[in-house]
Amino acid sequence: MVTQRAYQFRIYPTAEQQQQLAVEFGNARWVWNHCLELRNTAWEADQTRHNYVSLGRHVTELKRGEFPWLANGTASCLTQTLIDQDKAFEHFFRRLKNGEKPGYPRFKSRWDRQSVRYQLDQRQIENNYRAGEFINLPKLGEVNVRWSQVPAGVPKMATVSRTPDGRYFISFACEVEIQPLPLTGKTVGVDLGIKDVAVTWDGERVTQSGNPRHLKRRLKHLKRQQRRLARMQKGSHRRQRQRLKVARIHARIAASRADFLHKTTTTLVRSADVIALEDLHVKGMMKNHCLAGAITDVGLGEFRRQVEYKARWYGRTVIKVDRWFPSSKTCSECGSYQEKMPLRVREWICPDCGTRHDRDVNAAKNIRNITLGNRVTARGGSMNLSGLPGTPGEARTDAEKFTETDRMDRAA
Ligand SMILES: [Zn+2]
Structure with missing residues (x-):
């Protein structure tokens, strides 16, 4: 049986990598909050609904014009942030429809756990990742991972996060094949x-x-x-x-x-x-x-x-x-x-x-x-x-x- 299995490992980025990560976290958080605000006002004004495509275009414009520093981060991370926001809204509307407590998407604070999601290039994965040995991330290069176990597959995406007390983690999901265990008769x-x-x-x-x-x-x-x-x-x-x-x-x-x-x-x-x-x-x-x-x-x-x-x-x-x-x-x-x-x-x-x-x-x-x-x-x-x-x-x-x-x- 094939199933998704999640892994999380502690990582030890160098001082330089930590600086770059701070940029990525900051960008992702800024884009999330900026676009959330935008969605809210657009909806209140004339019930316009945005999605990651329209907002993606908007972010590209910001990068070329008013906020050039957005280009210091990884472009695909920003796209992923917008996709995640779409998902947060889908989740919200689904819960609303089902009569559950809906949970409207929230603004992100710099005091919470910081995170950014990397899309991993499947064509380049051979050079970027080997289970239990190394993982290469855009603009970071090889990251020092403490592999507490060897993952059973190749991730499509990876989340890097920093806890409020300053530790870094990487987490991702892989498809793994699981064999049923022998019967015990119990x-x-x-x-x-x-x-x-x-x-x-x-x-x-x-x-x-x-x-x-x-x-x-x-x-x-x-x-x-x-x-x-x-x-x-x-x-x-x-x-x-x-x-x-x-x-x-x-x-x-x-x-x-x-x-x-x-x-x-x-x-x-x-x-x-x-x-x-x-x-x-x-x-x-x-x-x-x-x-x-x-x-x-x-x-x-x-x-x-x-x-x-x-x-x-x-x-x-x-x-x-x-x-x-x-x-x-x-x-x-x-x-x-x-x-x-x-x-x-x-x-x-x-x-x-x-x-x-x-x-x-x-x-x-x-x-x-x-x-x-x-x-x-x-x-x-x-x-x-x-x-x-x-x-x-x-x-x-x-x-x-x-x-x-x-x-x-x-x-x-
Ligand atoms: Zn009895």
């Missing part, structure tokens, strides 16, 4: 609410440590430095320096959490053929401190998004289990339902059949039971258990029954 029910990230039905825990000790130390460090910042005099030089320091620690923590989340989702997808995700509920998830931090960093949907696209890559199936399915309150042996199951109860004995349960394992078994009750045939697909009308199988009715019971509980 189903994993993901219960994010509890100690481990995921628990398989046979009681095997899929956990990803992702070096939480490391993270803990960093969080402690961050707290200390934040306290120091708070004590410093407002407007002082030292405070300014301290703020930068805190920003750097923040960035490092965010990076290690993102890394942790990726490792977790990869381990999960590798571990089984069928992955049943319980609808995520925030409160329960906060129990897993490390994952909770990682998820609040990137947003709730990101965990699921990663699981879903990785499942597609590797030929796994993702099933969504209704969030109201009381997986921890139900005995996986006899199906009896417990009214109360506080979170502190880690182990319990079913009053009806006498089976001894580990809370997590029992929940996972229940999720597995209802997934096995549904015919799971399509590999690499994803289906929504709760949303499918008339899905065949006895377990479906069970799931419905549970859903009803639990809802009634809530109402009472």
Whole structure:
């Protein structure tokens, strides 16, 4: 299967390259803001809609006349800025039409992360780029890249950015060919609410440590430095320096959490053929401190998004289990339902059949039971258990029954 895969690497431009990049960032930002203003006034005046073609002509005129310094940058970067603005507007109108929160394109500030997009000449790519070795960019020449892995393809475009704390990155997407993984014969029910990230039905825990000790130390460090910042005099030089320091620690923590989340989702997808995700509920998830931090960093949907696209890559199936399915309150042996199951109860004995349960394992078994009750045939697909009308199988009715019971509980 061919898919797009994104890469990001830290780069170390020389002083000279940094100067040229400052020019590129400045031009891109200026053109973006200038053209955004132009679009706004043209629309207000007589509902004229501009696009990157008409604005491109305008920018060329500016370059020849009033603003000759625009020629110091790379011409294709300016074109790309205008194309990106077109896309931002398309996105805005699409969201507006769908009744979502629209997000009107914003002016760019010099205090934010700066970025510029290079169009890479596909005919010259052989001289400009070799995966894992070098990348040549217009007006910059060869840029020093720290290749943390070797990209699997050739990029069509590359974004160079500078963070507010002065680090530089390059990011791009390549088409990569992905082979499905061999089958494991396992189903994993993901219960994010509890100690481990995921628990398989046979009681095997899929956990990803992702070096939480490391993270803990960093969080402690961050707290200390934040306290120091708070004590410093407002407007002082030292405070300014301290703020930068805190920003750097923040960035490092965010990076290690993102890394942790990726490792977790990869381990999960590798571990089984069928992955049943319980609808995520925030409160329960906060129990897993490390994952909770990682998820609040990137947003709730990101965990699921990663699981879903990785499942597609590797030929796994993702099933969504209704969030109201009381997986921890139900005995996986006899199906009896417990009214109360506080979170502190880690182990319990079913009053009806006498089976001894580990809370997590029992929940996972229940999720597995209802997934096995549904015919799971399509590999690499994803289906929504709760949303499918008339899905065949006895377990479906069970799931419905549970859903009803639990809802009634809530109402009472
Ligand atoms: Zn029982």
